[in-house]
Amino acid sequence: xxxxxxxxxxxxxxxxxxxxxxxxxxxxxxxxxxxxxxxxxxxxxxxxxxxxxxxxxxxxxxxxxxxxxxxxxxxxxxxxxxxxxxxxxxxxxxxxxxxxxxxxxxxxxxxxxxxxxxxxxxxxxxxxxxxxxxxxxxxxxxxxxxxxxxxxxxxxxxxxxxxxxxxxxxxxxxxxxxxxxxxxxxxxxxxxxxxxxxxxxxxxxxxxxxxxxxxxxxxxxxxxxxxxxxxxxxxxxxxxxxxxxxxxxxxxxxxxxxxxxxxxxxxxxxxxxxxxxxxxxxxxxxxxxxxxxxxxxxxxxxxxxxxxxxxxxxxxxxxxxxxxxxxxxxxxxxxxxxxxxxxxxxxxxxxxxxxxxxxxxxxxxxxxxxxxxxxxxxxxxxxxxxxxxxxxxxxxxxxxxxxxxxxxxxxxxxxxxxxxxxxxxxxxxxxxxxxxxxxxxxxxxxxxxxx
Amino acid sequence: xxxxxxxxxxxxxxxxxxxxxxxxxxxxxxxxxxxxxxxxxxxxxxxxxxxxxxxxxxxxxxxxxxxxxxxxxxxxxxxxxxxxxxxxxxxxxxxxxxxxxxxxxxxxxxxxxxxxxxxxxxxxxxxxxxxxxxxxxxxxxxxxxxxxxxxxxxxxxxxxxxxxxxxxxxxxxxxxxxxxxxxxxxxxxxxxxxxxxxxxxxxxxxxxxxxxxxxxxxxxxxxxxxxxxxxx
Numbered sequence: 001x002x003x004x005x006x007x008x009x010x011x012x013x014x015x016x017x018x019x020x021x022x023x024x025x026x027x028x029x030x031x032x033x034x035x036x037x038x039x040x041x042x043x044x045x046x047x048x049x050x051x052x053x054x055x056x057x058x059x060x061x062x063x064x065x066x067x068x069x070x071x072x073x074x075x076x077x078x079x080x081x082x083x084x085x086x087x088x089x090x091x092x093x094x095x096x097x098x099x100x101x102x103x104x105x106x107x108x109x110x111x112x113x114x115x116x117x118x119x120x121x122x123x124x125x126x127x128x129x130x131x132x133x134x135x136x137x138x139x140x141x142x143x144x145x146x147x148x149x150x151x152x153x154x155x156x157x158x159x160x161x162x163x164x165x166x167x168x169x170x171x172x173x174x175x176x177x178x179x180x181x182x183x184x185x186x187x188x189x190x191x192x193x194x195x196x197x198x199x200x201x202x203x204x205x206x207x208x209x210x211x212x213x214x215x216x217x218x219x220x221x222x223x224x225x226x227x228x229x230x231x232x233x234x235x236x237x238x239x240x241x242x243x244x245x246x247x248x249x250x251x252x253x254x255x256x257x258x259x260x261x262x263x264x265x266x267x268x269x270x271x272x273x274x275x276x277x278x279x280x281x282x283x284x285x286x287x288x289x290x291x292x293x294x295x296x297x298x299x300x301x302x303x304x305x306x307x308x309x310x311x312x313x314x315x316x317x318x319x320x321x322x323x324x325x326x327x328x329x330x331x332x333x334x335x336x337x338x339x340x341x342x343x344x345x346x347x348x349x350x351x352x353x354x355x356x357x358x359x360x361x362x363x364x365x366x367x368x369x370x371x372x373x374x375x376x377x378x379x380x381x382x383x384x385x386x387x388x389x390x391x392x393x394x395x396x397x398x399x400x401x402x403x404x405x406x407x408x409x410x411x412x413x414x415x416x417x418x419x420x421x422x423x424x425x426x427x428x429x430x431x432x433x434x435x436x437x438x439x440x441x442x443x444x445x446x447x448x449x450x451x
Numbered sequence: 452x453x454x455x456x457x458x459x460x461x462x463x464x465x466x467x468x469x470x471x472x473x474x475x476x477x478x479x480x481x482x483x484x485x486x487x488x489x490x491x492x493x494x495x496x497x498x499x500x501x502x503x504x505x506x507x508x509x510x511x512x513x514x515x516x517x518x519x520x521x522x523x524x525x526x527x528x529x530x531x532x533x534x535x536x537x538x539x540x541x542x543x544x545x546x547x548x549x550x551x552x553x554x555x556x557x558x559x560x561x562x563x564x565x566x567x568x569x570x571x572x573x574x575x576x577x578x579x580x581x582x583x584x585x586x587x588x589x590x591x592x593x594x595x596x597x598x599x600x601x602x603x604x605x606x607x608x609x610x611x612x613x614x615x616x617x618x619x620x621x622x623x624x625x626x627x628x629x630x631x632x633x634x635x636x637x638x639x640x641x642x643x644x645x646x647x648x649x650x651x652x653x654x655x656x657x658x659x660x661x662x663x664x665x666x667x668x669x670x671x672x673x674x675x676x677x678x679x680x681x682x683x
Contacts, residue, residue: 052492057491121596126552132535132550139554228669373559
């Protein structure tokens, strides 16, 4: 497939999955494809027969799809935001992980937005959002924010990738892939002027992306907090959701890193220190999330407002208690000790903590949405309960599989670790860090000499 | 411009549910199948809320008919992304079925849980013989849209047409929703709240008057008259 002998180069291992295809690739695509197909069939059934095929009812009128919407949008904070923050803070260890993170964002954001559309009772009327859309509705804030973030993060994924595409273009000139790389490389030659423009563009994008990312999960929370419903109508929902999003996003990033490291043999690039640093970030998020959860629930409990207390107790001791306490275990009890202790903050440890957090944060979205709807203010006749139907489960599995499938395909087409950034790091890191240290270390060289 | 409102005297209400049935028939609200009922998807624009006070042998039941409150400050219309539910100039919270995209945000936002969703095309599933009894003035709702009490808005349209044909102004009593018309114990009153002489407006300012969850600031136009004395 590729021209020339790419195997002798530096970073050849990063090109390996692109230029050589094993049976594992086909097997993965086949399995994921089958699951995606299950999701598609489920949706076709729902489109033909109506939302009646779901488990939703009166008064639980929002359920799995909205939970998944919030969950996926939360996961999307893994990437672009973390990558942008690491770039802006010039964390040298970011280099091998930025792209892994950014791809998660782009893919998951699309899937999250898709869930809102899946949830519509009249998917045929989606264009009405443009004809009759009115900005009073938080749903349109979502639509705006999510599309803005999707655009920004796609550009932010693509622009730093141009030098890598040029690398591919030089090695693969034939076929549709040669054409694709030719077009996407935008005539990159690697001149000094081009590098200057690129670095500038990436810096500007990194700054722009941060507020957009924060806005996304804030307005996702506004869908709930702008209503008057008990335990939704809360002013801390904006930051609470953003914290939860970064929390679950970091966890997703760590899991993706561990999987890629294993499959593509990237041990040299993704080292324990990356897992350690991200583990520390996640430890901070565990504590922040716990703090927000505590503040939210204590305020409700102390205020003792009857309709809120019904929701509160349905979570603490009632029907939803298993989910609630499972959430506490998965989000705090399991990950906290693992991440807090240096000896367990290893690759395996952080992955266990991450998987636990991903499950826990899904439960958190569930526990925020369902109990409030199931315990409306007029409790006398509208006591709800909810169990997902096979269609909803199929669509959820399909969404996860779609994410996996697109990720696999992306890593088949483009290097999942940024070759140019890693190279730049190899050449300049020591120099950059030394220079930086020299800048902020007072009296360097003037210190009294020891005996 | 009139502001249509309702008053319900809880002293007179016997909880006979005639209003519930009248509403169901008048507005072509479909009866769902048993399976759907068990899945908690039955619809009833008008419902009787029951509240048990105390426990046996000193138990008392309280009843409260609950239509849409037709709030002057409706939490549901605010969140609609496509203007499919809105407060019309006469104070009725209206639904545009052909425009609703079925996002159910209004259902989630309504503190009175008066909004219902057509999970399936329930009306089409009603047996054909029963469909023959449909009220021709009310459109049946397709699958995937939200519906709720409209204060029998079609009756207002009809009353206006009739008054126009007779070249006169709309008189009090020309327009009355089906539930009010049916109520055997005359517990329900309907009329123009902006007319201080109307019976509803006077009842609305009675010391017995209260509105459901008025502390939420939704300004309902359905007024309840509290029970003066508890029997039984």
